[in-house]
Amino acid sequence: MKRFSVPLLLAVLVVLPFLAKPYALHVAIVVLFSVTYTAALYAVLRMGYLSLGHAGFIALGAYACVILSVRLGVSPWLGIPAGGLVAGLAAWGLGALTLRLRGIYFSLAVFAFGEIVTAFFRAFDWFGGPAGIPGVPRPSFFGTPLASHFAFYWLVLAVAVLGIGLLYRLQFTRFGATLLTLKSADSEKLAESVGIPAARYKTAAFVVSCAVTGCMGAVHAQYLLFVSPQVFTFLTSTDLLIYAMVGGLASFWGPILGAGVLTALGEQLFSVGYWKTLVYAAILMIVILVLPGGLIDLPRRLRARARAAIAAPEVR
Amino acid sequence: MSAVLTVQDISMRFGGLAALSEVSFEVGEGELTALVGPNGAGKSTLFNIIAGVFPPTAGRIELAGADVTGKSSHALARLGVARTFQLVTLFPDMTVEENVVQGLHRHTRLALFGGIFNTASYRADVARTTERARAVLALLGIEAHRNERAAELPLGIAKLLTVAIALATEPKLLLLDEPAAGLSLEESNRMMDLISGEVRKRCTVLLVEHNMRIVGRYCDRAVVLQFGRKIYDGRADGLVHDQAVVDAYLGVAEMA
Numbered sequence: 001m002k003r004f005s006v007p008l009l010l011a012v013l014v015v016l017p018f019l020a021k022p023y024a025l026h027v028a029i030v031v032l033f034s035v036t037y038t039a040a041l042y043a044v045l046r047m048g049y050l051s052l053g054h055a056g057f058i059a060l061g062a063y064a065c066v067i068l069s070v071r072l073g074v075s076p077w078l079g080i081p082a083g084g085l086v087a088g089l090a091a092w093g094l095g096a097l098t099l100r101l102r103g104i105y106f107s108l109a110v111f112a113f114g115e116i117v118t119a120f121f122r123a124f125d126w127f128g129g130p131a132g133i134p135g136v137p138r139p140s141f142f143g144t145p146l147a148s149h150f151a152f153y154w155l156v157l158a159v160a161v162l163g164i165g166l167l168y169r170l171q172f173t174r175f176g177a178t179l180l181t182l183k184s185a186d187s188e189k190l191a192e193s194v195g196i197p198a199a200r201y202k203t204a205a206f207v208v209s210c211a212v213t214g215c216m217g218a219v220h221a222q223y224l225l226f227v228s229p230q231v232f233t234f235l236t237s238t239d240l241l242i243y244a245m246v247g248g249l250a251s252f253w254g255p256i257l258g259a260g261v262l263t264a265l266g267e268q269l270f271s272v273g274y275w276k277t278l279v280y281a282a283i284l285m286i287v288i289l290v291l292p293g294g295l296i297d298l299p300r301r302l303r304a305r306a307r308a309a310i311a312a313p314e315v316r
Numbered sequence: 317m318s319a320v321l322t323v324q325d326i327s328m329r330f331g332g333l334a335a336l337s338e339v340s341f342e343v344g345e346g347e348l349t350a351l352v353g354p355n356g357a358g359k360s361t362l363f364n365i366i367a368g369v370f371p372p373t374a375g376r377i378e379l380a381g382a383d384v385t386g387k388s389s390h391a392l393a394r395l396g397v398a399r400t401f402q403l404v405t406l407f408p409d410m411t412v413e414e415n416v417v418q419g420l421h422r423h424t425r426l427a428l429f430g431g432i433f434n435t436a437s438y439r440a441d442v443a444r445t446t447e448r449a450r451a452v453l454a455l456l457g458i459e460a461h462r463n464e465r466a467a468e469l470p471l472g473i474a475k476l477l478t479v480a481i482a483l484a485t486e487p488k489l490l491l492l493d494e495p496a497a498g499l500s501l502e503e504s505n506r507m508m509d510l511i512s513g514e515v516r517k518r519c520t521v522l523l524v525e526h527n528m529r530i531v532g533r534y535c536d537r538a539v540v541l542q543f544g545r546k547i548y549d550g551r552a553d554g555l556v557h558d559q560a561v562v563d564a565y566l567g568v569a570e571m572a
Binding site for chain 2: 181197
């Protein structure tokens with residue numbers, strides 16, 4: 001059954017826009033955004049690094065695309081890879097400086113980075129200042145802009161599938177296996193002693209993660225039709241972490257599941273951001289206490305419980 | 317006999333403390349040499365300097381005649397220096413076989429694109445690496461454990477695995493930090509038989525050891541440190557007859 005789940009999921013995602021109403025498509029698009037961000041964040045979490053500023057890279061990708069297309073008149077198509085490039089370059093610099101730090105020091109450094117990014121764009125009028133930049137153009141397909149939810153959905157889906165596909169393949173190659181050797185300071189020492197250039201590996205993984213995030217950030221800005229310093233904030237970063245942890249950190253699909261479920265839920269139930277975060281936090285606490293392996297671990301737990309019940313029927 | 321490792325006037329200071337003072341010795345190709353000394357003699361410090369964990373305050377380390385002083389640990393690994401750690405260090409969440417595959421890192425190609433598209437040459441490289449990992453496990457007699465999680469291994473097997481990972485790099489010089497420490501007599505004999513047998517056939521070995529029985533029985537040569545200075549350098553079986561060495565050890569016994 002597991003073998004068919006990915007093709008099945010893809011089939012559903014392809015058929016969906018023909019059946020769904022525009023609002024449902026809006027939810028699907030938003031889900032695809034956060035699923036991609038969370039899958040990218042997971043590539044960093046998996047190395048034992050807790051990033052508290054991943055939204056900074058979404059913002060960088062978004063702003064890079066918007067500045068290019070609104071201020072400099074570059075094609076919105078080019079804005080998408082440009083967003084990935086800018087976020088990736090920033091990750092390269094930041095990673096080289098901070099990936100040698102472990103634990104809370106890394107987390108705080110990336111948190112500071114995220115804050116600096118938004119503060120920077122807020123500070124300069126040319127970058128839109130506090131109000132942001134409206135009128136972001138969407139790419140055109142054979143002369144027609146992707147204006148409807150239906151049309152834009154395909155762009156989002158394509159970037160999501162490419163990005164997540166890349167992250168997936170990388171995790172299960174030898175490159176991805178070697179990243180696991182860098183999970184703790186001790187095993188990193190061992191990795192270095194067998195010739196693994198730890199710093200280079202960590203930086204490479206961080207760059208890929210942030211480049212995927214940046215590409216999607218560019219698409220995100222095109223979807224919203226504007227960007228401002230208030231869109232991708234520290235709360236976005238913590239939301240992504242909550243998605244990943246609620247979904248479960250033991251497998252590639254855990255964070256994706258968590259992001260999908262919680263984003264869909266959040267879009268359905270809440271229009272006010274703070275309430276959403278409160279409910280997310282509550283769900284996170286419940287999951288940590290009751291289901292430490294996350295949602296992805298639920299079927300296994302239920303099966304184990306069922307087996308235990310059969311093996312030892314309750315005595316009345 | 318040419319020297320694989322030359323330690324030349326190595327000194328190390330931590331603030332005001334002189335951990336090592338002008339220590340020099342050579343390790344010849346194919347030799348099994350023990351670095352001996354009471355606690356705090358500077359063995360681990362010297363070991364870490366040779367392995368590239370930190371550079372010495374003064375002095376030179378040469379590998380087959382080439383200066384490698386201050387090179388990083390992963391650069392040294394590529395030049396053929398492998399090591400184990402005093403505290404058993406493994407990749408805990410991986411299986412035994414996966415641990416050794418990581419040890420083979422410098423003999424594999426990175427092949428990012430090959431990996432992403434799972435090309436035939438990439439698959440062949442992976443298969444070859446797995447085969448080599450199994451050969452190393454077989455050499456140390458632990459291939460039966462290959463699918464077990466490293467974190468769950470008993471100490472005897474875990475220690476053999478640390479040697480397997482280091483050996484997988486196919487080093488010229490293998491540095492073993494107390495390979496027999498904490499093992500039962502039987503396990504310790506098994507370990508030392510392997511090191512003085514199959515392992516030393518493949519590389520030159522320098523090991524840190526406390527146990528005089530092991531040093532005398534298995535090693536060719538011994539270098540003894542005390543208070544950061546070399547006090548003995550010669551045949552391992554001559555160790556127990558040397559007055560300076562006996563004094564150094566009896567001094568420790570008195571304090572203990």
